[in-house]
Amino acid sequence: MPDFQASLLARLNQYRAAGASCGSAGSFAPAQALAWNDRLLQAASGHSQDMASRNYFSHTSADGRTMVDRINATGYAWRSLGENIAAGYPSVNAVVDGWMASDGHCANIMNPGFRDVGVACVTSTTSTYRTYWAMDAGAQR
Numbered sequence: 001m002p003d004f005q006a007s008l009l010a011r012l013n014q015y016r017a018a019g020a021s022c023g024s025a026g027s028f029a030p031a032q033a034l035a036w037n038d039r040l041l042q043a044a045s046g047h048s049q050d051m052a053s054r055n056y057f058s059h060t061s062a063d064g065r066t067m068v069d070r071i072n073a074t075g076y077a078w079r080s081l082g083e084n085i086a087a088g089y090p091s092v093n094a095v096v097d098g099w100m101a102s103d104g105h106c107a108n109i110m111n112p113g114f115r116d117v118g119v120a121c122v123t124s125t126t127s128t129y130r131t132y133w134a135m136d137a138g139a140q141r
Contacts, residue, residue: 009117015100020110022104023103026107035116037118048122048133051122082114114139
């Protein structure tokens with residue numbers, strides 16, 4: 001996707017700048033903009049690729065690894081973490097809007113404690129969904 005990183009950051013930070021109601025997860029005041037982090041991207045990309053190649057959709061990897069396991073493997077020294085996943089969305093706007101319509105995913109995007117983000121989208125023509133998305137967000141120690 002052209003300008004993937006810039007488009008993703010702009011869309012996420014547009015919501016963070018405005019504040020949002022995340023339904024049962026609560027209301028969030030405007031929050032500081034997220035910064036792109038290559039270690040979080042590495043974790044998100046690996047998970048998206050794994051979901052696409054093994055044709056599954058879960059926060060737990062097919063080999064049993066969790067978000068924490070995947071992020072620890074990148075060397076990101078974290079104090080807080082969150083993860084959003086999605087499948088089948090065709091664009092940055094569609095996936096971010098879908099996450100914002102989900103209380104828990106919205107809360108991850110709006111969490112004022114998060115400072116960093118990495119998001120990946122992997123396509124597959126042989127899996128159930130055409131696109132597999134993962135967003136890892138966090139704050140470093």
